[in-house]
Amino acid sequence: MWTWFFQLASPKWFYQFADKLLPWFRWITLVLFLVGLTLGLLFSPLDYQQGNTVRIMYIHVPAAFLSMFVYVVMAISGGIGFIWRIKMAHVVSVSCAPIGAIFTFLALITGSLWGKPTWGTYWEWDARMTSELILLFLYLGFMALHNAFDDRKTADRAAAILALVGIVNIPIIHFSVYWWNSLHQGATISKFEKPSMDADMLKALLTMIVAFQMYFFTVLLQRIKAEILQREKLSGWVKSRVTNLSSN
Amino acid sequence: MYFNTINEFIEMGGHGFYIWLSYAIVLGLMGFYYIFSKRLTKKQEQALTKFYRRMNSRNETSVSEQPPLGEEK
Amino acid sequence: MSQLSSLIKREISVVLKSQSEFVYPLAFFVIVTSLFPLAVTPDPVQLAFLAPGIIWVAALLSILLSLNSFYQADFEEGGLEQLLLAGVSGANIVIAKSVANWIVTGLPLVIVAPLIGVLFNMDWQANWVAMLSLFLGTPTLCFIGSIGMCLTLGLRNGGVLLTLLVLPLFIPVLIFGTSAVQAASTALNYNGQLAILGALLILTIMLAPFAGSAAMKISID
Numbered sequence: 034m035w036t037w038f039f040q041l042a043s044p045k046w047f048y049q050f051a052d053k054l055l056p057w058f059r060w061i062t063l064v065l066f067l068v069g070l071t072l073g074l075l076f077s078p079l080d081y082q083q084g085n086t087v088r089i090m091y092i093h094v095p096a097a098f099l100s101m102f103v104y105v106v107m108a109i110s111g112g113i114g115f116i117w118r119i120k121m122a123h124v125v126s127v128s129c130a131p132i133g134a135i136f137t138f139l140a141l142i143t144g145s146l147w148g149k150p151t152w153g154t155y156w157e158w159d160a161r162m163t164s165e166l167i168l169l170f171l172y173l174g175f176m177a178l179h180n181a182f183d184d185r186k187t188a189d190r191a192a193a194i195l196a197l198v199g200i201v202n203i204p205i206i207h208f209s210v211y212w213w214n215s216l217h218q219g220a221t222i223s224k225f226e227k228p229s230m231d232a233d234m235l236k237a238l239l240t241m242i243v244a245f246q247m248y249f250f251t252v253l254l255q256r257i258k259a260e261i262l263q264r265e266k267l268s269g270w271v272k273s274r275v276t277n278l279s280s281n
Numbered sequence: 282m283y284f285n286t287i288n289e290f291i292e293m294g295g296h297g298f299y300i301w302l303s304y305a306i307v308l309g310l311m312g313f314y315y316i317f318s319k320r321l322t323k324k325q326e327q328a329l330t331k332f333y334r335r336m337n338s339r340n341e342t343s344v345s346e347q348p349p350l351g352e353e354k
Numbered sequence: 355m356s357q358l359s360s361l362i363k364r365e366i367s368v369v370l371k372s373q374s375e376f377v378y379p380l381a382f383f384v385i386v387t388s389l390f391p392l393a394v395t396p397d398p399v400q401l402a403f404l405a406p407g408i409i410w411v412a413a414l415l416s417i418l419l420s421l422n423s424f425y426q427a428d429f430e431e432g433g434l435e436q437l438l439l440a441g442v443s444g445a446n447i448v449i450a451k452s453v454a455n456w457i458v459t460g461l462p463l464v465i466v467a468p469l470i471g472v473l474f475n476m477d478w479q480a481n482w483v484a485m486l487s488l489f490l491g492t493p494t495l496c497f498i499g500s501i502g503m504c505l506t507l508g509l510r511n512g513g514v515l516l517t518l519l520v521l522p523l524f525i526p527v528l529i530f531g532t533s534a535v536q537a538a539s540t541a542l543n544y545n546g547q548l549a550i551l552g553a554l555l556i557l558t559i560m561l562a563p564f565a566g567s568a569a570m571k572i573s574i575d
């Protein structure tokens with residue numbers, strides 16, 4: 034079983050692995066989105082306080098959750114690449130960054146649009162929104178730092194350090210909702226308590242979270258494929274692959 | 282079903298603007314990025330084809346005419 | 355330990371030779387804080403309200419500016435490389451530079467801040483907490499800044515990139531620092547915020563040297 038895991042460290046093997054998985058991931062993502070959106074927009078109830086605006090939750094919460102999840106993946110894979118000097122780990126890490134930035138941006142925008150009709154304000158500098166904004170800056174900093182180096186190996190390693198240093202922000206975002214009782218509502222999903230949400234809402238929300246998750250894996254694999262081709266362009270298998278494709 | 286007519290669905294109890302704007306931005310941006318990342322592989326293959334062609338033509342010229350090949354990004 | 359103390363002595367002696375350089379961040383701090391009464395409002399009540407934030411942001415920016423002088427010259431002249439080759443631990447270098455940076459930049463800020471507070475019409479309670487919060491916060495900022503500095507050592511546009519990288523990491527310290535002073539000025543309890551500042555300081559001192567050392571070795575290769 035472990036041989037399979039170590040095989041992933043080879044770019045060529047990973048590329049073929051990605052090619053095999055992608056059709057499945059694409060279809061699963063599509064189906065989950067269709068189901069989730071139907072559940073969320075049509076078959077879930079209104080909130081007795083917020084009315085229909087609660088439907089924004091079905092895209093805001095998954096985006097926010099993914100923004101943090103992707104950062105952790107980015108930091109851990111960067112760390113793995115740094116400590117054990119595995120090229121593929123750095124490829125994963127660098128490919129995560131733009132996707133995570135997009136999720137963070139979407140979380141901020143939907144949060145803002147949710148806030149206006151519900152609480153009358155587009156923005157409030159409370160703990161969670163502020164730390165989500167910091168997360169966006171961390172993603173942008175990561176990409177900027179990686180771009181600034183001429184040598185790719187140095188760039189990978191420096192960016193990995195930055196990602197690991199910034200990981201302190203994730204617990205702050207997560208726990209900020211408990212530490213400060215300001216605009217943001219308390220957590221509704223917990224491992225130990227029964228969720229205080231309507232069952233239909235919960236169904237829609239969980240479906241959308243998994244949909245976003247599958248979307249992340251799909252887009253990540255697509256990015257990684259392109260990144261592998263770029264980095265391994267001098268290797269034999271890439272050359273034969275590309276020249277065979279162009280001669281077809 | 283929590284809506285009786287299509288108009289109710291679009292109106293969303295008066296909050297339609299915010300809700301549909303959010304969904305449009307999210308689905309739009311995510312859809313765009315999906316297509317963008319899918320095309321990246323193809324673009325990369327095209328760029329590499331050109332690159333290999335240049336490398337091959339360089340190999341055909343005499344050694345002294347070639348500029349030193351450095352580590353390319 | 356003796357390696358560390360001799361490294362710190364080296365840093366401070368280098369800075370003391372160019373005496374004017376260590377006055378710059380302090381002068382920057384005073385000038386920037388003075389801009390706000392001129393630009394925003396001279397009204398004492400409003401100034402007292404804005405003071406915690408202004409003092410903290412100015413302190414933060416002053417430290418950001420001071421980072422360069424501790425690393426750039428050493429890096430360019432090859433001093434860092436020589437120290438590492440001689441077997442000095444990278445972590446010790448980072449600690450020494452951060453400590454020296456704090457003694458030369460942070461400590462004067464802590465001492466001067468209450469004077470600025472008086473200019474801003476802060477009451478003595480808020481002033482005292484401003485000193486305390488800066489005392490706990492500025493070393494943290496120096497250490498975090500060291501990490502950023504080590505990451506951007508060899509780069510062309512290092513200065514601007516440093517700002518982008520380091521400011522998001524500064525923000526938690528900023529939030530708790532200003533929160534403590536604001537609590538003090540409205541006669542609320544500020545011990546929680548100071549405790550968190552202390553915790554951030556300890557966490558940073560423990561982890562920053564290793565991150566900075568790893569970053570330094572990457573930049574030097």
